Amino acid sequence: MLVSDTSKEQKFEIPAAGKHDAVLADTIDLGIQETPFGKQQQIKLVWLLATLDSKGRMMRASCPYHATLHPDSNLYAAILNIRGDIPSLPFDLDTMIGRCNQLELVPTTSASGRVYAKVLAILPATKTVTIPTKFKRQQDLLQFKKKGQSTAPDFLKQLQARRASAAAPVSQDNCEL
Numbered sequence: 001m002l003v004s005d006t007s008k009e010q011k012f013e014i015p016a017a018g019k020h021d022a023v024l025a026d027t028i029d030l031g032i033q034e035t036p037f038g039k040q041q042q043i044k045l046v047w048l049l050a051t052l053d054s055k056g057r058m059m060r061a062s063c064p065y066h067a068t069l070h071p072d073s074n075l076y077a078a079i080l081n082i083r084g085d086i087p088s089l090p091f092d093l094d095t096m097i098g099r100c101n102q103l104e105l106v107p108t109t110s111a112s113g114r115v116y117a118k119v120l121a122i123l124p125a126t127k128t129v130t131i132p133t134k135f136k137r138q139q140d141l142l143q144f145k146k147k148g149q150s151t152a153p154d155f156l157k158q159l160q161a162r163r164a165s166a167a168a169p170v171s172q173d174n175c176e177l
Contacts, residue, residue: 012060013053015117017106022047022061023129024082024101026137027093030064041067043093045078046138047103047119050129058132061105063119081122097137100125 026046033042043065048058065075069091079087082099101122108118 014107014115015049015051015059015061015105019102019104019123020059020061021050021125021127021129022101022103023131024096024099025060025131025135027097028138029067033064035066037066043067043075045093045096047101048129048131048135049103050127059117061103061117061119078122084124098131100127100129102126 024045025048026044028044028046030042030044032039035042044062045065046060046062048060051059053059063078065078066073067075069076069079069087069089076087079091079093079096082096082101102125103119104121104123105117106120107115109115
């Protein structure tokens with residue numbers, strides 16, 4: 001079980017309500033969580049927004065989902081909106097990292113009083129947003145903490161190499177990096 005000192009938690013600025021260009025930057029396995037529907041396997045999708053905070057960093061938005069690809073599930077709808085097609089099973093969520101979309105966000109207060117940017121809709125991309133080289137996925141941060149490393153994850157290096165070798169420009173219809 002992970003325990004943290006909430007006085008030291010990093011505070012993120014909340015983006016304004018409206019549409020924001022974004023790139024899917026991380027998929028996080030939250031494990032089994034208590035939900036209004038009982039205990040369920042949960043995942044979280046994390047986007048980096050083109051909108052910058054007061055320190056010049058990309059703002060973030062995230063959304064938890066029940067880890068099921070039943071056609072009636074919210075995750076199924078999110079994947080359909082992110083990719084534009086129906087995923088075949090089994091499906092690796094990490095294959096969506098680097099996909100661009102536009103998110104419709106609204107600041108919301110949770111039952112515990114935490115303010116966050118709620119994702120109301122995932123729309124087609126209007127422009128390309130890239131994942132910064134210094135961004136580290138949560139799974140990589142945990143591995144680096146254990147190993148004491150501070151270099152960028154291999155995954156981002158591979159993305160950069162793919163971007164550099166891309167012959168055709170990225171279109172609005174296919175923002176995959």
